[in-house]
Amino acid sequence: MHRPDPIPSARRSRGRRAAATLLAVAALALSAFAHADEFVLQSADLREGEPVPALHLFPACAGGNVSPALEWKNPPEGTRSFAITVFDPDAPTGNGWWHWALVNLPADTAALPRGAKPPAGAMALRNDFGVAGYSGPCPPPGKTHRYEFTVWALKSDKLKLDAKAQAMLGGAMARADALGHATITVKYSRPK
Structure with a gap:
């Protein structure tokens, strides 16, 4: 039996882009922290x-x-x-x-x-x-x-x-x- 996809593909795609953007921002922030000048x-x-x-x-x-x-x-x-x-x-x-x-x-x-x-x-x-x-x-x-x-x-x-x-x-x-x-x-x- 085939069930209809409850999340349309356009909405799924936007969610993935948002998650990718969040991950990129987090990686950039961590990178800046890792390169901060050490005591x-x-x-x-x-x-x-x-x-x-x-x-x-x-x-x-x-x-x-x-x-x-x-x-x-x-x-x-x-x-x-x-x-x-x-x-x-x-x-x-x-x-x-x-x-x-x-x-x-x-x-x-x-x-x-x-x-x-x-x-x-x-x-x-x-x-x-x-x-x-x-x-x-x-x-x-x-x-x-x-x-x-x-x-x-x-x-x-x-x-x-x-x-x-x-x-x-x-x-x-x-x-x-x-x-x-x-x-x-x-x-x-x-x-x-």
């Missing part, structure tokens, strides 16, 4: 996946203990401040090792020079060496460790921390308040 962290001193240069190592590893130059661009819209952290997830502590936490960097900050002191309004927290500032990599001999240099784009003007706060707390608060982050991961292995 990135760059450094004249560090290269992704490469060893940490001696200038930036802790003195016990024959280093200069100088923080590297860092520069970032394309932070997420709505960024009101930044935080910088340096974390070693491979430290044999069970919780990693915090080398640096710098919080409350003003929203118009886009770079820190090599050996930077905290800019006006920013605050360095106590790292796992007990120092309020940068302390470079210097793991126990043997295993290669990774060092995650991260800039956090934050929703808040300031993280509510005092000068005695630990870097670990600053890192946790930055992660919780982040609109986005960008990281350079470098490595170092101390000879036996």
Whole structure:
């Protein structure tokens, strides 16, 4: 038995064209989103996946203990401040090792020079060496460790921390308040 087509072919054709147009618009929108500028962290001193240069190592590893130059661009819209952290997830502590936490960097900050002191309004927290500032990599001999240099784009003007706060707390608060982050991961292995 032949049933009549309930949707005339002209109407079906218009529906297909409308669906194709919608798909094309959606694809274009997704393409624009995919090509949007990413929040990135760059450094004249560090290269992704490469060893940490001696200038930036802790003195016990024959280093200069100088923080590297860092520069970032394309932070997420709505960024009101930044935080910088340096974390070693491979430290044999069970919780990693915090080398640096710098919080409350003003929203118009886009770079820190090599050996930077905290800019006006920013605050360095106590790292796992007990120092309020940068302390470079210097793991126990043997295993290669990774060092995650991260800039956090934050929703808040300031993280509510005092000068005695630990870097670990600053890192946790930055992660919780982040609109986005960008990281350079470098490595170092101390000879036996």
